[in-house]
Amino acid sequence: MTHSIRHPLAPVLMAVLPLVLTGCASQGPLRPPSLHLPATVRKLSAQRIGNAVNLAWTNPVHTTDGISLTAKHGPYQAELCRAESFASATCMPFTRIPATVGGTGSFHDTLPQVLAQGQDRSLIYRVRLINNEGKGASWSPVATVAGTAPSATADLRATPVANGILVRWKAGEDGVLLRVSRGDDATKSTLLSAQQTTQTSASGAVDTGGHAGQEQRYTVFRRRTVTLAGEPFTLDSDPSTITVAADAKAPLPLPPTNLEALANTLGTPEVDLVWQPPMDESVTGYRVYRQESGTTTLLTEKPLRGFTFADKSVQPGHTYGYIVASVNATGEQRSQPVTATLP
DSSP, rough: OOOOOOOOOHHHHHHHHHHHHHHHHHHHHOOOOOOOOOOOEEEEEHHHHHEHHHEEEEOOSSBBBBBBBGGGOOOOEEEEESSOOSSSSSSSSSSEEEEEETSSEEEEEEEOOHHHHHHOOOOOOOEEETTTTOOOOOOOOEEEESSSSOOOOOOOOEEETTTTTEEEEEHHHHHHHHHHHHSSSTTTTTEEEEEEOTTTTTTTTEEEEETTTSOOEEEEEEEEEEETTTTEEEEEEEOEEEEEEEOOOOOOOOEEEEEEEEEEEEESOOOEEEEEEOOOOOOOEEEEEEETTTTEEEEOOOOOOSSEEEEEOOTTTTTOOOEEEEOSOOEEEEOOOOEEOOO
């Protein structure tokens, strides 16, 4: 007969063993420790404006292995590189700026003279985030244009007129798209005009949505479209801005011309007036004045819309002087006086 010896702890071990085995199975494969490298930046963009480039991007919130970025491995910085071409996957940063996890990053890069002049050519930027050990993930690239930008708009002026605000500028370069907008915020401004220009083309636009009596800001810039390696890019001039003050008024209208006065004695005595209207869209009507013995009398309580008037309140044997004034929202501008003598 064979006898077995049962260990006194055997029942306990048999009860605990399944739990130990179950716990080991739930662990899964071991993961290597995180290097805490910030993931790549997103939505990287570059806009060439004048002799500078505006860069914008969104900073990551996770590491390359999906772990949330924390202040423990910060402060974080954004590294920026630029070159006409890169020979390798690495580059030497020309600047580093503070970065906020998950926030928006931006940088205004004033180009060195060698990149801001010459023929149009490609200019590539690389951006990445690094941790407090100076380590980060791969670079995110974006392309823009190196070379000479269009010249800024010169002699910008803006004045109220009868049907809005007239914005004028000096004629500029051939074949360049000129853009005029109203508003303080470039992202929410109202585009008023976008036109291909020449050195002799019209240099103005009327903002029919603008109104005298309120402050308004206008921005004008020139844009050239460049195609490099089959991809289109825009190259903008520095913007020119002008503000119309709330108390600004339209200029006085141009006066009427070629005023004539004819004494008519075929029936009831009268003096017939006729004049040439000015080339001025702001004119809303005309006032007629009569002068006699040093006294000036307004003959038209309500401004006339036409270009003729008959003065029937005259007497034979008298000489009268006449002036016609064009009227707009700001005031009036008078013509040269003429006279008529009734026999």
